[in-house]
Amino acid sequence: MSGRRVGFCLSDKKRRRMDLEAFAVYCEGRGVELVEIDLTQPLVHQGPFDIIVHKLSDIIMEAEHDSQSQQLLANFQSYVSTHPDTVLLDPLPAMARLLDRFASYQLMNNLHNSLRDWRICSPAYLEIHSSSDLPLLNNSLSFPLVCKTRVAHGSLSHEMSLIFSAGGLADVSPPCVLQSFVNHGAVLHKVFVVGDRHFCVERPSLKNFPSGPYDRKTIFFNSHEVSKPASSSDLTAMDEEMPLLPPPSSEAVAALVRELRVQLGMALFGVDIIINIHTHTLTIIDINIFPGYEGVPQFFPSLLSHIESVLDKQASESTQTTGGPSAATAGL
Incomplete structure (x- = not known):
């Protein structure tokens, strides 16, 4: 692995949460150079990179309406396309897909067939493009409903509401997703994936509510605040008589x-x-891009191990073919 250069392109907030400086020291001790990429400067002068690890969610979203972000994204894509031997972790189209809850929830819904033997499912949901879609609520959805923004990124994506009756639908602000609320004993299991490895961490979550519809004001909440490790609120307080649920099957x-x-x-x-x-069914309620890995054991070794395995695989394939692997798929 000696001599390899790993480029990192993260927001200031993500860089701090990940403690990129500490990861750089960890990599250096193993013969890997970590380079922080400045998107405002030409990438060609900052490279070469064997692999680029990034979270460009902010740039992708801002590029929809901001010309400066459009240019930064175009420059990044141009560099990647003209340096096919540089591995991109993860592919931009895949990340863009998860930024849209309409797309990611369709994916979650389709997983039901391929994972049927494992009793894995996702709650019924409805895409709300505009207020005219609200009358389309059908028997597949049941109150209470969780309302989530369509954009699955940024602080606003954590702002959600719990709606208990048709009257509460007046609080909906399209575009958004309505998802049937599933009682789950106030326990959320967050799965953090790093290549071939994954870690499951238990967090607080919303308490159980009676099945609706019934007359109750909409509850507005921030999912990040509710599910912080040490979170404690009325929304997460469970009846002591509630039996403990079994953990998800490994x-x-x-x-x-x-x-x-x-x-x-x-x-x-x-x-x-x-x-x-x-039913004790394992139920998927969200998929997150490059989440915060705080508190995840062995995150640094796992990430570096995955980077090493990807680059080792690329080197092996390059000795067998003349073209080498595509940067668009090398993250697999």
């Missing part, structure tokens, strides 16, 4: 991660899962 979680890696073509992502208190 085999089922492994099967889910394998399938998602294939379907997404990604190596760095997270999955939020809950256990239905009635």
Whole structure:
């Protein structure tokens, strides 16, 4: 691995949360040079890179309406396309797909067939493009409903609401997703994926609610605040008589991660899962791009190990072919 250069392109917030400086020291001790990429400067002068690890969610979203972000993204894509031997972790199209809950929820829904043997599912949901879609609520959805923004990125993506009746739909702000709420004993299981490895961490979550519809004001909440490791609020307080649910099957979680890696073509992502208190079914409620890995054991060794394995695989394939692997798929 000696002499390899790893480029990192992260927002300031992500860089701090990941403690990139500490990771750079860790990599240096193993003969790997970590380079922080400045998108405002030509990448060709900052390279060469054997691999680029990035989270360009901010840039991708801002490029929809900001010309400066459009240019930064275009420059990045131009560099990647003209340096096909540089591995991109993860592919931009895959990341863009997860930024749109309409697209990611369709993917979650389709997983039901391929993972049926593992009793894995996702809640019924409805895409709300405009207010005219609200009358389309059908028998597949049941109150309470969780309302989430369409954009699965940024602070606003954590702002959600719990709606208990048709009257509460007046609080919906399209475009958004309505998802049937599943009682899960106030326990969320966050799965953090790093290549072939994954880690499952238990977090607080919303308490159980009676099935609706019934007359109750909409509850507005921030999912990040509710599910922080030390979170404690009325929304997460459970009745002491509630029996403990079994943890998700490690085999089922492994099967889910394998399938998602294939379907997404990604190596760095997270999955939020809950256990239905009635059926004990493993239920997927969200997929996250390059989540915060705080508190995940062995994150640095796991990430560097994956980077090494990807580059070793590329080197092996390059000795067998003249073209080498495509940067668009090398993250698999």
